[in-house]
Amino acid sequence: MDGFHSEKARGMWQRLPKTDPQIATQLEKEVIPDSTTQINFRTLRAQLVADGWWERDMVQEAKLIGIYASLVVGAAATAHTVPLVSIALTGLAMTNSGWLGHDYIHGVDKFSDKMRMFAAVAAGLGPTWWSDKHNKHHALTNEMGVDEDIATDPFLFPWAPDPKHDSPLRKIQHLIFFIPFSFLFALWRVDTMSVVIKAVEDKRPAAKEELYALLAHYGIMLTLLPLSVWIPATFMSGLMSALIVTPTHQNEEYFEEYQSDFVTAQFESTRNAVTTNPFSEWLWGGMQYQLEHHLFPTMPRSKYPALRPILMKFAEENNIPGGYRESGEFEILIENWKLYKRVAEADAVPGARCDLIMCPIIMALNLNKAKTNSISAMLYMSEPESESKSDSGRPDFEFSFEIPKKGISDVGTAEVKLPPILDNSEIVIVRYDLPFGLNAAPDEAHASGQVQVVVQADGKAGGEKVGDILRQTTYWRGKEPGIFDVSKNANNFDLVVQALVTNDLAVADEIVLVFERPL
Helix, strand or coil, X not given: CCCCCCHHHHHHHCCCCCCCHHHHHXXXXXXXXXXXXXXXXXXXXXXXXXXXXXXXXXXXXXXXXXXXXXXXXXXXXXXXXXXXXXXXXXXXXXXXXXXXXXXXXXXXXXXXXHXXXXXXXXXCCCHHHHHHHHHHHHHCCCECXXXXXXXXXXXXXXXXXXXXXXXXXXXXXXXXXXXXXXXXXXXXXXXXXXXXXXXXXXXXXXXXXXXXXXXXXXXXXXXXXXXXXXXXXXXXXXXXXXXXXXXXXXXXXXXXXXXXXXXXXXHHHCCEEECCCHHHHHHCCCHHHHHHHHHCCCCCHHHHHHHHHHHHHHHHHXXXXXXXXXXXXXXXXXXXXXXXXXXXXXXXXXXXXCCCCCCCEEEEEEECCCCCCCEEEEEEECCCCHHHCCCCCCCCEEEEEECCCCCCCCCCEEEEEXXXXXXXXXXXXXXXXXXXXXXXXXXXXXXXXXXXXXXXXXXXXXXXXXXXXXXXXXXXXXXEEXXXXXXXXXXCHHHHHHHHHCCCCCCCCEEEEEEEEXX
């Protein structure tokens, strides 16, 4: 909460209604206690706040914006006379504007509020798309199947996959990595437009203003630059951006489970780059201080160099595994290439974890375009535990529902068989537009004899009711849908919550919840 929100926002949540004491006590039992590292980090953060580390250096901001403006002017001036120079300057301007916009979208100060649309106007990247996708990366860094920044298959595999999920491209990925890298900025632009159009349809705050800013960007760019400059510059910028953003995480620890110690997880999953000259220091755009940024994302990037020795000392004093990690700017790129090479030369690993940390159910999508335009979602489950069957020997529930889709994309239909838990019950399928609300908590003394996640307050009309058991929810591994078995994981409520929060507007418009209702 502190990492992503302003002081005003942190004050607002403190005014929300208090949780029922009984439910709060129950939830506390499911939460792993804060580590000493986390407690010490809060103390450090409070001291930095008191010392004014979030005050923006306006002279530095003026310099950075001035460099960007100079690149744009230079690119426009040479577009028709020296196109190769214009391409280089435009590519640098795109990358530079991306890093500036990144800093302003994260920022919580008044200047950042005013500059929030800078990324849209200058880089063609929308704040809504960036926030939806990027904040998840910050909160769940390197968590397999949740962090989209490491879910780069089938073009680049950071670990050897199961043969079912393999691709022939993997064997040559270290030779062709620059091709998917080059498409990064173009893909960001496409995703931005898709998200902002949907945001306008959903009437999200400031969505129209963002769309107008993006249209202004394309109007300005296409007026100043011919397509023969603008298109290659986009791919040049994609290559530069990918070379900067990928190596600081991909060669570090991956997590198959939720990491309750956020601070230690950031140290273990992040490596900084030590630049060797002023040009590189500018070009990396603050991303060379990746750890500082992940621990303090709302802090102006100009503060990160001075923060570096403080975090080094913190890592040493708190015995962080691996300590403060950093490598030279070229060394870190070489090590990332070696990772791609190692994975390319490795054999596929049967049973290797899919790129979602929470897949007790594996969803196989079978395409049969000759018969239907939909996708039949076949659910393969491990052998059910005996407790999951009712004593009455009731037959399984059989039902189906449409997988939530994003925009005009049609994902398909899930066909489900689910053993009843109760002797007398029915299945209730509820769809909520995102974002959604659900009041449910684990019940360790449930009549079924197992821990179950039980609804505590009625939902919308026709939705869940008090006493309903949450059996399943849709979840997402990157942009691939799946179904999470809540009942099988009810004794690990953190995992249930993680499954629920993968449903966000970056990937879908709705969430589907399956409840078992006692009769």
